[in-house]
Amino acid sequence: TQLLEQSPQFLSIQEGENLTVYCNSSSVFSSLQWYRQEPGEGPVLLVTVVTGGEVKKLKRLTFQFGDARKDSSLHITAAQPGDTGLYLCAGEYRPQGGSEKLVFGKGTKLTVNP
């Protein structure tokens, strides 16, 4: 079973601070995706990383895929109240004899206080 451990589970910070969310596994993934989910809505895709060591930037968000494609991190610089939400990482893998699927981490509930 592919498992993704996401940490921290909860994070409350002040506006302007930096933060990092981690997603770790003992398994290798073909790609890793980061989503943001608002209450009562479906997840919205932020980024997909595919290559080991890959770094992608989306404004103040920096995503990194580990060299071994087992872990990933999301770093937010100068957090703003609008960044508040649930951040989910999801790893894509293909089980033996099966089709590709995503496994999700438990999510990080981020609150940025003004």
Added chain:
Amino acid sequence: GAVVSQHPSRVICKSGTSVKIECRSLDFQATTMFWYRQFPKQSLMLMATSNEGSKATYEQGVEKDKFLINHASLTLSTLTVTSAHPEDSSFYICSARETGYTEAFFGQGTRLTVV
């Protein structure tokens, strides 16, 4: 990004009745659609993978006779919760992936409450 529409967004039904949830890909053809279930303060758990024109593949522990999935076209998959019980109350979310692409796009989710 691609748009996936899920309907209804909220539904309340009586125990013992069936509820159908629709998932449509609006601007692309989705060979594969996924159905997830999310309990409060928990992550998404994959229930089944739906492939157009073939039977769905269910995850271990998911009753295929209770959660009926139909993927009759490249733009529509449906999940029917049969003989619903209060413990089936949850947030159900679908996602769809276009052939040849890695990303899957999610619907808005359906909040099912069984009373």
